[in-house]
Amino acid sequence: MTMLSATLLATSALPSYAKINVAERLPELEKIYLDLHQSPELSFNEKETSQKIAKHLTKLGFEVTDNVGGYGVVGLLKNGQGPTVMIRTDTDGLPIIEQTGVPYASQVRVTNKEGIQVGVMHGCGHDIHMTSFLGTAEHLVANKDKWQGTLMMVAQPAEEVGAGAKAMLKEGLFSNFAKPDHIIALHVSASVPAGKVALKPEYTMASVDSVDIIVKGKGGHGAYPHTTIDPVVIASRVVLALQTITSRELSPLEPSVVTVGSIHGGSKHNVISNEVKLQLTLRSYNPAVREQQIAAIKRITAGIAASAGLEESLFPEVIVHEGESIPSTYNNPQQTARVTEAIKSAIGGDNVELTAPVMAGEDFGLFGRTEEKLPITLFWLGGVNPQNYAEAMKNNTQLPSLHSSKFAPDYQKAIPTGVSAMSNAALALFRK
Numbered sequence: 377m378t379m380l381s382a383t384l385l386a387t388s389a390l391p392s393y394a395k396i397n398v399a400e401r402l403p404e405l406e407k408i409y410l411d412l413h414q415s416p417e418l419s420f421n422e423k424e425t426s427q428k429i430a431k432h433l434t435k436l437g438f439e440v441t442d443n444v445g446g447y448g449v450v451g452l453l454k455n456g457q458g459p460t461v462m463i464r465t466d467t468d469g470l471p472i473i474e475q476t477g478v479p480y481a482s483q484v485r486v487t488n489k490e491g492i493q494v495g496v497m498h499g500c501g502h503d504i505h506m507t508s509f510l511g512t513a514e515h516l517v518a519n520k521d522k523w524q525g526t527l528m529m530v531a532q533p534a535e536e537v538g539a540g541a542k543a544m545l546k547e548g549l550f551s552n553f554a555k556p557d558h559i560i561a562l563h564v565s566a567s568v569p570a571g572k573v574a575l576k577p578e579y580t581m582a583s584v585d586s587v588d589i590i591v592k593g594k595g596g597h598g599a600y601p602h603t604t605i606d607p608v609v610i611a612s613r614v615v616l617a618l619q620t621i622t623s624r625e626l627s628p629l630e631p632s633v634v635t636v637g638s639i640h641g642g643s644k645h646n647v648i649s650n651e652v653k654l655q656l657t658l659r660s661y662n663p664a665v666r667e668q669q670i671a672a673i674k675r676i677t678a679g680i681a682a683s684a685g686l687e688e689s690l691f692p693e694v695i696v697h698e699g700e701s702i703p704s705t706y707n708n709p710q711q712t713a714r715v716t717e718a719i720k721s722a723i724g725g726d727n728v729e730l731t732a733p734v735m736a737g738e739d740f741g742l743f744g745r746t747e748e749k750l751p752i753t754l755f756w757l758g759g760v761n762p763q764n765y766a767e768a769m770k771n772n773t774q775l776p777s778l779h780s781s782k783f784a785p786d787y788q789k790a791i792p793t794g795v796s797a798m799s800n801a802a803l804a805l806f807r808k
């Protein structure tokens with residue numbers, strides 16, 4: 377047994393809770409899910425969605441504040457002396473035309489801020505998160521005799537652009553509302569069968585940085601390259617040289633991704649341009665690796681520009697979009713062990729898996745990175761129809777990923793599992 381699974385499997389002295397019966401609430405939860413699924417809203421536009429959540433929480437007796445950091449909602453329910461447990465859902469959809477073929481597919485089209493008409497879809501399953509969140513709130517209210525403390529329900533907007541958690545924290549989430557002792561969230565998984573949960577202690581999701589590189593040159597006629605310094609050639613060298621950051625500068629034991637996702641330059645066959653623009657995404661777990669990636673990008677781009685004969689004033693500009701950057705998600709090991717035991721008691725030990733970390737990012741990680749250093753746990757809620765999962769495994773085919781226009785989670789199985797898992801995790805954390 378590795379250290380990792382030893383931590384995860386360590387049994388604490390937790391009571392085992394009775395299996396939560398959400399079956400009878402399923403028709404109501406299904407109605408909520410289908411409504412949310414068919415009315416997705418883009419990041420920063422979650423107005424209707426936030427009102428629906430605020431209405432539900434108010435009806436359940438929470439003290440509700442809306443418009444926190446954009447369309448964020450905070451619901452507080454005080455139930456005697458005890459810890460404060462925060463449960464977070466995200467609320468935004470994605471600019472994707474849904475192609476799942478399900479009868480309840482989203483038909484929503486909006487004009488984005490660039491003036492282009494786009495489809496909107498809950499392609500990351502945030503509708504599953506919200507429904508599980510409301511089901512959990514309802515369950516915990518109905519079972520108030522089983523816990524003591526303050527329940528803090530947080531519906532966070534703009535996750536897909538890495539801005540919502542930051543905005544809610546900036547508006548004093550922990551100072552104006554409550555400082556949680558425990559913070560938990562779930563994310564639906566496109567690679568775990570519905571009915572199961574997968575999680576891991578420590579690093580579980582990566583940090584995300586968006587970086588622009590403006591490569592400069594001296595343009596001119598395509599037939600007289602010797603009179604120019606060609607930024608297309610410099611940019612090409614840069615793209616190749618950047619591959620050595622992960623492969624040659626960083627330890628092979630440290631996760632790192634440096635991806636050039638976009639390259640644009642020039643306007644015509646026979647014109648050498650003055651500029652090429654690159655757009656990169658950087659991923660890592662360790663903040664020191666992130667620093668090293670950025671330092672290496674600056675050094676490599678400047679070095680290549682110098683070797684091409686450019687003066688320093690024309691060295692590439694490296695712009696790190698600090699406002700969009702999110703840290704890695706670090707699951708507090710002790711809290712995650714308690715959450716794991718509670719979920720096992722709710723849905724059965726066989727349905728809880730130790731998972732590998734991924735290089736995708738989540739701004740949920742930010743809630744654990746404030747100066748209070750609060751413990752957070754994010755777990756994966758299986759979303760794939762079990763039969764589809766079994767077939768994909770048998771035929772070695774790829775399942776639609778999160779953010780795919782074809783991602784159709786098995787909500788009828790995933791939502792009750794989400795409610796059971798999340799409710800039991802919260803009940804366990806209310807126990808001192």
Ligand SMILES: [Zn+2]
Binds near residue numbers: 778
């Ligand atoms: Zn997403």
Ligand SMILES: [Zn+2]
Binds near residue numbers: 466500501535563
């Ligand atoms: Zn997501």
